[in-house]
Amino acid sequence: METLVTSTELTSANATSAFVPAPASPYQSDIARYWNQEARPVNLRLGDVDGLYHHHYGIGDVDHAALGDTEDSEYEKKLIAELHRLESAQAEVLLDHLGAITRDDTLVDAGCGRGGSSVMAHQRFGCKVEGVTLSSTQAEFGNRRAKELGIDDHVRAQVCNMLDTPFEKGSIAASWNNESSMYVDLDDLFAEHSRFLKVGGRYVTITGCWNPRYGQPSKWVSQINAHFECNIHSRREYLRAMADNRLVPQAVVDLTPATLPYWELRATSSLVTGIEEAFIESYKDGSFQYVLIAADRV
Numbered sequence: 001m002e003t004l005v006t007s008t009e010l011t012s013a014n015a016t017s018a019f020v021p022a023p024a025s026p027y028q029s030d031i032a033r034y035w036n037q038e039a040r041p042v043n044l045r046l047g048d049v050d051g052l053y054h055h056h057y058g059i060g061d062v063d064h065a066a067l068g069d070t071e072d073s074e075y076e077k078k079l080i081a082e083l084h085r086l087e088s089a090q091a092e093v094l095l096d097h098l099g100a101i102t103r104d105d106t107l108v109d110a111g112c113g114r115g116g117s118s119v120m121a122h123q124r125f126g127c128k129v130e131g132v133t134l135s136s137t138q139a140e141f142g143n144r145r146a147k148e149l150g151i152d153d154h155v156r157a158q159v160c161n162m163l164d165t166p167f168e169k170g171s172i173a174a175s176w177n178n179e180s181s182m183y184v185d186l187d188d189l190f191a192e193h194s195r196f197l198k199v200g201g202r203y204v205t206i207t208g209c210w211n212p213r214y215g216q217p218s219k220w221v222s223q224i225n226a227h228f229e230c231n232i233h234s235r236r237e238y239l240r241a242m243a244d245n246r247l248v249p250q251a252v253v254d255l256t257p258a259t260l261p262y263w264e265l266r267a268t269s270s271l272v273t274g275i276e277e278a279f280i281e282s283y284k285d286g287s288f289q290y291v292l293i294a295a296d297r298v
């Protein structure tokens, strides 16, 4: 078992200076600033469990046997490990949908955060993974982590707008957005994935989207948008924008029932951020859904 440094040590380590392009819009500057400043314990303490730092939510049943008694002095530590296990399980399901990836392939993690999913993809497939994020703090964090793991020749994060990437046309075997598509126009986003993906390549997103059957975004959806400064799209918008950009859905999976146990467990923890009620209530009233869409680039 490798020895891990804590997130605090990672954050304070020297960063190599790199060219950082200017964000394309004032909104993107706000988002870059948001993620440069983000240091919520619910993300850092979970990442410290095994060195995979995620900015997405969890899926799957809670292992109550592993959690044990709430009175146990170790309960909070076990709770954090359990929330982290569910977040990593989410990324595993995303990777399950990427199809057959070889060591020679290059993948793109669009809106890569601190790089947890990029590391997991390399560990599973042995391939190269290129992450892009608006946040220089996140890119430095991810690159430092890749270096510590000795995989910086395969896993790299760049400060880059995912709507305008340096990847060559048709050069990428598979790409994904893990909870990062609510920050961009979907037509622009899928046009860019479609450009750099090979014909026959695979695109996967896990996202929260509002449900057209509800009518319009509910008050809970508006609350989530305000909390994260994002713009949640509807399920219909995803499917329409994919169809318009040569991305043909191969699987659409409603992960809403699978993510509720994560939220209900998180709501009982000391790491709550105040957004738990909005997710739980909107998933329950049907106005909001947690979905995976896997699409073929045709």
Ligand SMILES: C[S@@+](CC[C@H](N)C(=O)[O-])C[C@H]1O[C@@H](n2cnc3c(N)ncnc32)[C@H](O)[C@@H]1O
Residues within 6 Å of the ligand: 028, 031, 032, 035, 053, 054, 055, 056, 110, 111, 112, 113, 114, 115, 116, 117, 132, 133, 134, 135, 138, 160, 161, 162, 163, 177, 178, 179, 180, 183, 184
């Ligand atoms: C909620 S985090 C998700 C991080 C990561 N995908 C994960 O699962 O841990 C959203 C990410 O989207 C990125 N993002 C938002 N808009 C972007 C854009 N236009 N170009 C690149 N990254 C963007 C943010 O910088 C942040 O890293």
Ligand SMILES: CC(C)=CCC/C(C)=C/COP(=O)(O)OP(=O)(O)O
Residues within 6 Å of the ligand: 040, 042, 043, 054, 055, 056, 057, 179, 180, 182, 207, 208, 224, 228, 230, 232, 273, 275
């Ligand atoms: C499903 C939706 C709508 C997601 C919005 C994007 C987002 C902020 C994801 C989680 O990030 P995080 O892990 O930094 O958030 P938190 O601090 O709440 O764990």
Ligand SMILES: [Mg+2]
Residues within 6 Å of the ligand: 042, 043, 054, 055, 056, 057
């Ligand atoms: Mg989180």
